[in-house]
Amino acid sequence: MDILEGLNGPQKEAVTTTDGPLLIIAGAGSGKTRVLTHRIAYLINVKKVSPYNILAITFTNKAASEMKDRVEKLLNASVKNMWISTFHSACVRILRDGAERLGYKRSFVIYDTSDSISLIRSCLKELNLDPKYYEPKGLLHTISRAKDSLMDPDTFEKETANDFRSKNVASIYREYQRRLKQLNAMDFDDLIMKTVELFKVHEDFLLQYQNMFRYILVDEYQDTNRAQYELIKILSKRYNNICVVGDDDQSIYGFRGADIRNILDFERDFPNAKVIKLEQNYRSTQKILNAANNLIAHNKGRKGKKLWTEYEGGPDIVLYKAEDERMEARYVVSSIIDLINRGYSSSDIVILYRTNAQSRAFEEELAQYQIGYRVVGSLRFYERKEIKDIMSYLRVIQDPSDEVSLLRIINEPSRGIGEKTIEQLTEYARSNGISLYEAAKFAGDTDLSARQVKGVLSFVNIMDQLISFKDDVSISALVELVLQKTGYLEILKSENTPESESRIENLNEFIGAAKEFEKDNPDLVLEDFLANLALVSDIDSLEDGEGVVMMTVHSAKGLEFPVVFMVGMEDGLFPISRALDNDEDMEEERRLCYVAVTRAKERLIMTYARTRNLYGRTMVCIPSRFIKEIDIPDFAKEPFKKRSMSVEEPGKVASSKEKYAVGMKVMHKMWGSGIIVQVKDMGSDKELAIVFQSVGLKRLSANIAPLKVEEG
DNA sequence: ACTCTTGGAGTTTTT
DNA sequence: CTCCAAGAGT
Numbered sequence: 001m002d003i004l005e006g007l008n009g010p011q012k013e014a015v016t017t018t019d020g021p022l023l024i025i026a027g028a029g030s031g032k033t034r035v036l037t038h039r040i041a042y043l044i045n046v047k048k049v050s051p052y053n054i055l056a057i058t059f060t061n062k063a064a065s066e067m068k069d070r071v072e073k074l075l076n077a078s079v080k081n082m083w084i085s086t087f088h089s090a091c092v093r094i095l096r097d098g099a100e101r102l103g104y105k106r107s108f109v110i111y112d113t114s115d116s117i118s119l120i121r122s123c124l125k126e127l128n129l130d131p132k133y134y135e136p137k138g139l140l141h142t143i144s145r146a147k148d149s150l151m152d153p154d155t156f157e158k159e160t161a162n163d164f165r166s167k168n169v170a171s172i173y174r175e176y177q178r179r180l181k182q183l184n185a186m187d188f189d190d191l192i193m194k195t196v197e198l199f200k201v202h203e204d205f206l207l208q209y210q211n212m213f214r215y216i217l218v219d220e221y222q223d224t225n226r227a228q229y230e231l232i233k234i235l236s237k238r239y240n241n242i243c244v245v246g247d248d249d250q251s252i253y254g255f256r257g258a259d260i261r262n263i264l265d266f267e268r269d270f271p272n273a274k275v276i277k278l279e280q281n282y283r284s285t286q287k288i289l290n291a292a293n294n295l296i297a298h299n300k301g302r303k304g305k306k307l308w309t310e311y312e313g314g315p316d317i318v319l320y321k322a323e324d325e326r327m328e329a330r331y332v333v334s335s336i337i338d339l340i341n342r343g344y345s346s347s348d349i350v351i352l353y354r355t356n357a358q359s360r361a362f363e364e365e366l367a368q369y370q371i372g373y374r375v376v377g378s379l380r381f382y383e384r385k386e387i388k389d390i391m392s393y394l395r396v397i398q399d400p401s402d403e404v405s406l407l408r409i410i411n412e413p414s415r416g417i418g419e420k421t422i423e424q425l426t427e428y429a430r431s432n433g434i435s436l437y438e439a440a441k442f443a444g445d446t447d448l449s450a451r452q453v454k455g456v457l458s459f460v461n462i463m464d465q466l467i468s469f470k471d472d473v474s475i476s477a478l479v480e481l482v483l484q485k486t487g488y489l490e491i492l493k494s495e496n497t498p499e500s501e502s503r504i505e506n507l508n509e510f511i512g513a514a515k516e517f518e519k520d521n522p523d524l525v526l527e528d529f530l531a532n533l534a535l536v537s538d539i540d541s542l543e544d545g546e547g548v549v550m551m552t553v554h555s556a557k558g559l560e561f562p563v564v565f566m567v568g569m570e571d572g573l574f575p576i577s578r579a580l581d582n583d584e585d586m587e588e589e590r591r592l593c594y595v596a597v598t599r600a601k602e603r604l605i606m607t608y609a610r611t612r613n614l615y616g617r618t619m620v621c622i623p624s625r626f627i628k629e630i631d632i633p634d635f636a637k638e639p640f641k642k643r644s645m646s647v648e649e650p651g652k653v654a655s656s657k658e659k660y661a662v663g664m665k666v667m668h669k670m671w672g673s674g675i676i677v678q679v680k681d682m683g684s685d686k687e688l689a690i691v692f693q694s695v696g697l698k699r700l701s702a703n704i705a706p707l708k709v710e711e712g
Numbered sequence: 713a714c715t716c717t718t719g720g721a722g723t724t725t726t727t
Numbered sequence: 728c729t730c731c732a733a734g735a736g737t
Contacts, residue, residue, distance in 0.1 A: 060726045088727045112727085188727050223726075256725060309717060355723055357729095377725090411713090418713055554724050576723055592724080613720070616728040 003042050003074065007034070014276045015039045018047055018215070021270035022243040023263070028292070028598035029305045029560065032245055036219060037067055039243065040084075041074040043215055055213040055235070056084040058662055059220045061249045061536050063558070064089070067219075083213070087228055088188060088535050090193040095186070096531075098198045098205050104184055107527055110534035111180070114388065115404050116140050119183075120402075123175040129168060143173050147189035148225040148257030150196060153177055154332075183403060192227040199234050207542035208239040217341040221246030221266075223256040233269070242270060248294050248303050252554060252592045254584070258299065279597075281307045283560050285314025288604050291630045293596045299587045299628050307598075317632060318605040321623070325358075325568075327364040328609045332565050335605065336371060336548060339563060340651045346372055348562040349432030352596050354574040355549040358567065359550050368420060372547035377555045382533075386492075387510055391533065393482045397466050398526050400437035410440075413491050416455040424448055425456070437463075462486055475529050483507060553596045564600035566593075569608040570621040593626045660688055660702055660709070666710040 004012050011031060014024045015038045026032035040056060043049040058064045068084050083090060092110070099108055111119065120136040120143075146156045153174035160166040180186060199206040216236050218224065221244035226230075236242035244266065251260040267273045281289055289307045296302070323330035334350055351362055359375050366373045381387060390410055392405035400406070411417040428441035428446045434561060439446075443456040462485050469481055483489040489507070492500045517529055549561070553574075568574055574593065579585035597604060608623050660666075664676045674690040688702050 058726090063726080086727065106721065110727095118720090191727080220726080253725075255723080264724095380725095414713075416713070420713095555726090557726080578723075588724095613728075706721080 001119060003038055003045060007038065007401065008280055010276050011035050011277050015042050015424060017274055019241055020045055021240060021273035023266045023273055024245040024274065024278065025303055025305060026245050026247055026278045027305055027414055028247065028250065030278035036217060036245060037070040037074060039069050049215055051082045051211065053214040054082065056217040057087055057090060057219065057512065059086060059223055061086055063219060088191050088489040091191040092531060094209065096193065101202055102198055109185045109399065110531060111185050112534055116187045118404050119179055120176055123172055123179060127171060127175060134172065138663050139169065139172055143176060144189050145257050146173065147193045148227050150193055150227050150230060160207060186667055187711060189239060192231060196227055196230050210235060215241045216240045218244040222248050222251035222260060222263045223253045223258040224262050225259055227372065228299065231263045249591055250595050252588060252595060254588050264303065268300050278304050279305050279307055281309045282597060283600060283601055286312050286316050288597060288600050291317055291632055292594055294632065295597065295626055296594045299590055316602050319627065320607045321504055322607055322609045324611045325361050325609050325613065328567060328607050329361040332362060332528045332567060333369055333608060337369065341653050344563060346548045347463060347546050350561040351565045351567060352551065352553050352556055353567050354553060354576060356552060362550060366548060374545065374547045376549060376551035384506055386507055390479060390482060390507060390510060394530060396463060397470055398530055401435040403436050405437055410459060413487055415459055417459065421448060421452045421456065439455045465674055470526060474518055475526055476511050476518060477608060478512050479514050553592050556599050557595050560599055562601045563603045566606045568597050569606045569624040569627055571624055574624055590626065599701040666690060
């Protein structure tokens with residue numbers, strides 16, 4: 001098979017220019033992933049490069065596994081051991097190899113954001129600083145940015161202002177790093193920073209990896225931060241075969257430390273670099289691309305490119321002015337009903353907003369008309385309490401000296417171990433130079449009351465038992481044992497609320513993830529599972545399914561939909577108020593808007609409201625400046641039938657897989673649990689009458705209502 | 713140690 | 728308005 005078949009001119013050139021620095025500017029929908037995967041295949045099949053000499057880096061696990069799949073298909077061979085991974089996973093792999101040179105144990109644990117925040121809280125306590133004036137979240141952000149720029153605490157102290165507060169922030173950073181090392185832990189930013197440090201200090205170690213990674217590819221280069229830039233710069237220095245792919249117009253993570261200068265200055269940083277632009281778009285109509293091109297032309301800090309397509313036709317872009325946010329939601333939902341009547345599937349449609357809080361009005365309106373929907377990413381899987389709890393249990397089983405995790409679960413579920421008890425145990429641990437967990441074992445020797453000792457020992461007993469099971473049972477079985485022995489599951493079951501049910505569901509999903517991990521990696525153990533888990537967080541990322549999709553513009557990056565609604569197009573909301581008086585922020589907002597526009601394949605509908613309730617006050621809004629900037633004569637006035645709320649022809653709507661019957665218990669997304677009291681046959685659909693605990697009797701369509709049948 | 717009340721804040725978030 | 732976190736009260 002010819003690897004170059006079906007590629008356009010610039011794409012071909014991007015695939016075959018294998019040696020030397022190469023920057024590929026890949027516009028939205030220009031076949032970027034295609035180029036990357038074909039390039040890897042070309043290196044291996046045509047250039048006879050060993051797969052082990054290639055390092056391909058992406059930003060998300062999803063992107064990495066997608067790339068792996070596609071390369072495997074192209075090569076018709078497994079690439080399981082190839083280095084196609086995220087920055088973070090690649091660094092973990094390197095650090096497991098070299099952490100000992102930095103004074104960490106090979107088995108270091110990875111802290112996620114909330115672990116880091118708890119640790120900062122504990123540092124503040126240690127330093128006697130008030131969390132009111134030193135907000136842990138803000139501190140983590142500051143520290144994180146420092147690490148993104150490769151500033152250690154000493155450099156940080158020198159580089160920042162010489163005032164009292166900054167000095168304290170520097171000492172918090174120093175204390176935080178000291179504690180992390182003591183706990184044998186690294187946070188997300190350490191993974192990159194420490195890898196760079198390792199390479200800078202140990203030349204032999206660096207040489208080994210430089211020789212290994214003779215060809216380096218980086219995806220989403222516009223989103224790299226300083227540390228990531230240094231990492232690839234240092235790794236590619238010997239062979240100089242560095243290919244980066246990105247779109248400066250889609251850099252939207254500046255607030256997380258992404259530095260757009262990395263892509264803008266690539267040619268300066270890597271002399272003799274070749275630049276290839278991919279401007280032909282295979283996704284959207286020309287009308288949508290015109291809007292995108294017009295908008296982004298208002299940015300100054302960019303390389304400049306113009307997307308084009310062979311698809312000239314397409315419907316006009318729609319602009320709708322609503323009286324307020326409720327009317328906005330009504331218009332959007334009535335348009336959705338109309339589109340479904342015309343044959344679109346609900347899953348073809350996405351509602352994009354700037355802030356998560358905006359989803360509410362649309363959820364309510366969609367639920368009212370029984371249209372299924374999915375909200376993406378407001379609360380992520382690994383941030384849920386029950387998942388954090390089970391993860392903490394597993395971490396303590398793996399390493400009882402992991403104090404942050406221990407503190408999280410020592411009284412979860414409640415066993416009467418309160419603040420006082422923990423304080424005394426910590427004191428005992430300090431004065432005897434032992435870990436908190438060991439101190440708990442000796443609870444009987446402390447001056448705790450009999451009741452306190454009982455609680456602590458019952459916890460230690462359960463944990464010791466679980467630890468003894470660790471090496472003998474599978475990971476998923478261990479998870480189930482934890483849930484059972486600690487009584488965690490039982491307590492959730494007895495609560496019997498929609499909330500507890502969903503927690504149980506999440507825990508089952510977690511067990512499922514553990515089983516999958518065992519299947520994919522039969523030779524790996526709990527330690528590996530935990531390391532993997534800290535980095536794989538988007539278990540509930542968008543899967544194929546039915547229902548209108550709702551998400552922030554940020555989470556929409558990389559996705560495409562036939563129909564895109566961009567809502568809340570008002571100055572102060574999008575662009576967000578904080579960007580109004582800052583040119584740099586405004587340009588990032590504009591790029592964000594560009595990302596939103598370029599998600600649309602066929603139809604783009606923008607809406608704004610004249611007034612909007614914000615924090616209980618009614619605000620008068622002005623239309624987003626981006627609407628003017630898009631400046632196209634193609635805006636249609638009233639393209640949809642006004643408020644046609646009835647669905648005469650269901651069109652291509654969700655088919656109900658479940659069979660409903662009177663007496664069944666069901667769960668509704670909005671209204672919680674209810675019981676079916678009547679089922680009416682309506683041809684291809686069924687009308688269900690359901691009595692909900694929360695709202696009483698409702699009549700819903702079986703085909704489109706977001707319902708789940710409860711067991712039993 | 714748990715529950716209720718009050719107050720303060722309220723973008724985005726691939727790892 | 729509405730969600731959380733910290734403080735007071737039981």
